[in-house]
Amino acid sequence: MKGRMISPGKARAKAIVSKEPIGFYGGIDAKTGKVIEKGHELEGQSVKGKVLVFPCGKGSTVGSYVIYGLSKNRVGPAAIVNRETETIVATGAILAGIPCVDGIDISKIRTGDTLEVDADRGTVKIL
Numbered sequence: 542m543k544g545r546m547i548s549p550g551k552a553r554a555k556a557i558v559s560k561e562p563i564g565f566y567g568g569i570d571a572k573t574g575k576v577i578e579k580g581h582e583l584e585g586q587s588v589k590g591k592v593l594v595f596p597c598g599k600g601s602t603v604g605s606y607v608i609y610g611l612s613k614n615r616v617g618p619a620a621i622v623n624r625e626t627e628t629i630v631a632t633g634a635i636l637a638g639i640p641c642v643d644g645i646d647i648s649k650i651r652t653g654d655t656l657e658v659d660a661d662r663g664t665v666k667i668l
Contacts, residue, residue, distance in 0.1 A: 542646060542649065542665045542666070542667075543644075543663055543664055544622075544643055544644035544645040544663045544664070544665065545642065545643050545644045545663050546641075546642060546660045546661060546662070546663045547621075547623075547626045547630075547631050547634060547635070547641035547643055547660070548631070548634035548635045548638070548639055548640055548641040549640065549660050550620070550638065550639070550658075550660050550661070551640060551657075551659050552592060552619040552640050552656075552658045553619075553655065553657045553658070553668075554590055554592050554619040554620065554655070554656065555591050555592070555652075555653055555654070555656075556591065556592045556622075556650050556652055556653065556654045556655070556656050557583065557586060557588060557591040557592070557594065557618075557652055558594040558595070558647065558650055558651060558652045559581070559582055559593075559594070559596075560582065560595075560596065561581060561582055561595070561596070562596055562597050562598060562599040563576075563578075563581075563583075563593075563595045563598055563599065564578065564598065564601070564604060565598065565600065565603075565604035565605075565607035565608055565611075565630075565633065566600050566601040566603040566604040566606075566607050567600070567601075568581065568600065568604075568607075569588060569607060569611065571607050571611050571614060571616075572610075572614055572616070573587070573616055574587045574588050574589035574611055574614075574617065575587050575588075576588070587616070588611070588616075588617065588618045589615075589616040589617065589618070590618070590619050591618055591619060592619055592621070592622055592656045592658055593620070593621050593622070594621075594622045594645075594647050594650050594656075595623060595647070596624040596625065596647060597623055597624060597625045597627055597630070598623075598627050598630040600629070601629075602629055602632075604629045604630070604633060605629050605630075605632040605633035605636060606633070607633070608630065608633025608634060608636070608637050608639065609633055609636040609637045611637065612637035612638060613637075617637060617639060618639060619640075619658075620639060620640040620641065620642070620656070620658040620660065621634050621639055621640070621641040621642075622642050622643075622645050622647065622650070622656070622658060622665055623641070623642075623643040623645065623647070624644075624645060624646070624647050625643055625644075626641060626643035640658050640659075640660035641660055642658060642660050642663055642664070642665055649667070650665075650667060654667050655667070655668040656668065
């Protein structure tokens with residue numbers, strides 16, 4: 542699948558997929574990498590080392606720093622894939638050095654799929 546590079550880099554990892562937007566501030570614990578937003582479909586699951594696939598972000602600009610914190614605490618995602626990356630997620634991915642691609646039809650990706658993300662080329666492959 543061809544999209545647009547938001548933050549450069551490459552990763553290969555299992556996908557964790559949300560059909561719902563993700564708010565990082567108050568939604569994901571920067572110390573553990575677990576989704577803590579009450580009622581979110583990924584509540585209790587960890588994003589650590591996975592390709593985090595979700596339609597778009599939501600919420601506070603502080604979310605950019607949560608993404609950075611996930612990376613600094615070594616509990617961040619290996620890559621981020623979105624239908625549309627908005628400013629909060631883009632800034633966080635760039636600060637954290639997390640490969641990020643948008644413009645992807647995420648409906649084709651399932652949790653547990655192994656993905657190869659080449660953000661430099663804007664590509665996502667299901668292996």
